[in-house]
Amino acid sequence: MPEIFPVIDLTPWFEGGGDERAEVAKQVDEALRTSGILLVTGHRVPSELRDRTRAVAREFFRLPADVKGRSSIAFGGRGWIAPRFAEAEGYEGTASMAPDLKESFSFGADRVTGDDAVDARWFRPNTWPAEVPGMRPVVTEYIERMHALSDELMSLCAVALGLGADFFASYLDHPTYGFNFNRYPPVDPTRPPAPGQFNVAPHTDFGTITVLDREPGPGGLQVYTSEDTWVDAPYVPEALTVNIGDLLARWTGDRWHATRHRVLPPQASAPQDDLISLVYFYETNHNALIESMEPPIGRTSFPSVLSHEYLRSRLASIAPKAKH
Structure with a gap:
């Protein structure tokens, strides 16, 4: 397995002493400095x-x-997003691309702040389809687990940066986040992908960390390497895939990299593949001020940004455009 995709056992972080935890943190820093x-x-x-x-x-x-359409939403909402609906933007917004082939169901943070304007944008109620009565308890439990794990990973990141384990805690006591079911459908002979069309177009994530539970398949996740090549991300059944987003990359002054990645379209070699990914996108408190860390941690100084303003601008860059 390529070293650009290290498999890190978190058991010593949870159960070990100071030396064991420090070793895990060292491995995380190395991974995020090299591949993200x-x-x-x-x-x-x-x-x-x-x-x-x-x-x-x-x-x-x-x-x-x-029936799914009863839960249909506009881009950025909570509920079902039909296949081929959302327009994908080229990396850095330089080129318009064909709509993603995936279909999704989206959830998000729903613990209100009491500020109506803030809650309407970042803490809206989730949609729970009556046709799937088991969805709410299962998804609620899964999100709670992902939230707790993400908080632990942010503590681990703080130690990896040479900071106290609670460095990020005050930025994460009422965070925004998103959670998606992504379905990557099988080959449809009646609607083949357009040239350059993907299940998920090349992109970087926007927030702090993303925790991905995925299924194996030839139409799966690919990562862009420092050698300017696309490579298949390895699959380990018991593992979760973790990458950082642009917000954390800015925060660390580009010590760590938000890695460009994509999901290939259905492959002729596996025409029946029908894959489901569970994707948890963690962010920060909506009003967190993100300031680049200074050397020796950081390497690049970015302008300070409020989390919600930065995320809003990035989301706007990939929103479907009106057709004229």
């Missing part, structure tokens, strides 16, 4: 919960389109 992506085992997210969450996702996606 790693696989973690020993994460304490039960496999049966992952299986149950994927099962309710499949139950929803199997519904007829008109």
Whole structure:
């Protein structure tokens, strides 16, 4: 397995002493300085919960389109996003690309702040389709697990940067986040992908860390390397895939990299593949001020940004454009 995709066991972080925790932190720093992506085992997210969450996702996606349409949303909302709906922007917004082939169901943070304007944008109620009554309890449990793991990973990141384990805590006591079921459908002979069309177009994530539970398949995740090549990300059944987003890259002054990645379209070599990914996008408190860390941690000084303003601008850059 290429070293650009290290598999890091978190067990010593959870159960070990100072030296063991420091060694895990060292491995994380090395991975995020070189590739921006790693696989973690020993994460304490039960496999049966992952299986149950994927099962309710499949139950929803199997519904007829008109039934799923009752949960349909505009871009950036909470609910179902139909296949080929969202326009994908080229990396850095330089080129318009064909719509992603995936279909999704989106959730987000819903613990209100009491500020109506803030809550309407960042802490809206989630959509729970009546046709899948088991969705709410399972997804709620999964999100709670992902939130706890992400907080732990941010503590680990702080130690990896030579900071106290609680450095990020005050930025994360009422965070925004997103959670998606992404379905990557099988080959459709009646609607082949357009040239250059993907299940998920090349992009970097926007927030702090992303925790991905995925299924194997030839139409899967690829990562852009420092050698300017696309390579398949390895699959380890018990592992979760973790990468950082642009906000954390800015925060660390580009010590760590937000890695460009994509999901290939359906492949002729596996025409029946029908894959489900569970994707948790962690961010910060909506009003967190993100300032680049100074040397020797940081290497580049970015202008300070408020988390919600930065995320809003990035989301606007990939929103579907009106057709004229």
